[in-house]
Amino acid sequence: MMMVAMPSIAQTGDSMHTTDAQVPVQVDAQASPEVHNAEGAEGAEHAGKFNIKEVLFGHVMDSHNWHIFTFGKGHEATHASLPLPVIVYSATKGLHIFSSSNFMEHHEPVAYKGFSMNVIDGVKKKEVITADDGSKVYDFSITKNVLCMLISIALLLWIMLTVAKGAKNNGTTKAPTGIQNAVEPIVTFIRDGVAIPYLGAKYMKYLPLLLTFFFFIWINNLLGLLPLGFNLTGNIAVTALLALIFFAVMMFNSNKYFWGHIFNPPGVPFAIKLILVPIEFLSIFIKPVALALRLFANIFAGHTIIICVVSLIFIFTEKFGAGMGWGSSIISMAFTIFMFFLELLVAALQAFIFTNLAAVFIGSAIEEHHHDDNHATDKAVAH
Amino acid sequence: MSIINTILLDGMSAAGGAIGAGLAAVGAGIGVGNIGKGALESIARQPEVAGDIRANMILAAALVEGVALFGVIAGILAIFA
Numbered sequence: 001m002m003m004v005a006m007p008s009i010a011q012t013g014d015s016m017h018t019t020d021a022q023v024p025v026q027v028d029a030q031a032s033p034e035v036h037n038a039e040g041a042e043g044a045e046h047a048g049k050f051n052i053k054e055v056l057f058g059h060v061m062d063s064h065n066w067h068i069f070t071f072g073k074g075h076e077a078t079h080a081s082l083p084l085p086v087i088v089y090s091a092t093k094g095l096h097i098f099s100s101s102n103f104m105e106h107h108e109p110v111a112y113k114g115f116s117m118n119v120i121d122g123v124k125k126k127e128v129i130t131a132d133d134g135s136k137v138y139d140f141s142i143t144k145n146v147l148c149m150l151i152s153i154a155l156l157l158w159i160m161l162t163v164a165k166g167a168k169n170n171g172t173t174k175a176p177t178g179i180q181n182a183v184e185p186i187v188t189f190i191r192d193g194v195a196i197p198y199l200g201a202k203y204m205k206y207l208p209l210l211l212t213f214f215f216f217i218w219i220n221n222l223l224g225l226l227p228l229g230f231n232l233t234g235n236i237a238v239t240a241l242l243a244l245i246f247f248a249v250m251m252f253n254s255n256k257y258f259w260g261h262i263f264n265p266p267g268v269p270f271a272i273k274l275i276l277v278p279i280e281f282l283s284i285f286i287k288p289v290a291l292a293l294r295l296f297a298n299i300f301a302g303h304t305i306i307i308c309v310v311s312l313i314f315i316f317t318e319k320f321g322a323g324m325g326w327g328s329s330i331i332s333m334a335f336t337i338f339m340f341f342l343e344l345l346v347a348a349l350q351a352f353i354f355t356n357l358a359a360v361f362i363g364s365a366i367e368e369h370h371h372d373d374n375h376a377t378d379k380a381v382a383h
Numbered sequence: 384m385s386i387i388n389t390i391l392l393d394g395m396s397a398a399g400g401a402i403g404a405g406l407a408a409v410g411a412g413i414g415v416g417n418i419g420k421g422a423l424e425s426i427a428r429q430p431e432v433a434g435d436i437r438a439n440m441i442l443a444a445a446l447v448e449g450v451a452l453f454g455v456i457a458g459i460l461a462i463f464a
Binding site: 293294296298300349350352353356 | 448
């Protein structure tokens, strides 16, 4: 690109008219290759070319309409998608509630009631609603993720209320049946394997939180495996919120022994204390960050791998023809089926890990004073 | 000038992200391999606690995989941000 620009700059002295037309074109193409590529990619997608970045980010990113599938190609394609309600508030315009289908007319984006939906960052498809008069827009819309969460909450309430009603009616003497039979061992496992070992005698106060973490994360991980396009726990905002809830519970329930051990660890020489205390203090904040990031990374990586492996078929078909596409589909499908089984394991495992680590950290924050702490060696001499 | 331009390509950040993610995968392989080795040796020594050992092995493997995926997230950030 540099070599091409050189002759046009060298020619500026020769003739103003021919280079005036040349220089703006050269500078434009050189200065914004990413914009051109993004536009070219989106334009190519409309021409039928397969763009894996659009497929991937269309599946995992939040959106104001729920796109389920597209049948056919080009302009006659039928889109099966559900436009979701947009709820926006701006100081100058007030509260507006309308369907997001108003933003599109014959597949072209239009402004509606002074609001327009911009898709910024062409590859990652982040949708932002801006007001035409420049005022700040507060977006409370029911987006795809919000609808996913409402569906998963409805499922959870249905299952858990059935189990609770069965437990109340049957009591402890009758054997449970149906879905109560499936859920009760899991609840008992969380209580006996996670809550009581780490939280001790005060486990009942935290058991509802641990059970909520476990079942909420598990059911959302499982829903993310369906081809409908759920992706709640693969979103860093949702996992960060779960970690924030855990952090709030840990902070509000920590006792003075916990803070004493952070700022004055017993049995540690003074020189090491200078290094250890900042590390211990930072670790309080690193724990929820690690929890959020671990869950998000596992689920997002799983979705990405499955989408990329299936997209390999389409990429091979485009580059090498239909025969290569059919051949690669056998390998791709075998690997995808293996990845789906692994993702089933990861769904349950990551929910369990989140719950387990939350119990461990809350347990360390509520620990009472033990007499076997080595406070006696606080003034230990070096040898 | 052109040699420096050849090295400092537009795709440098993407290459860095991909190499970082690959190194994270190597770390995960070594870590989980060590966990599996410890678990197999323990089961060979005392087969009747195989269930307990298997549960702890899966727990430790998930924690190690979490750290490897932190590296993958850093790679994704290098490519797309």
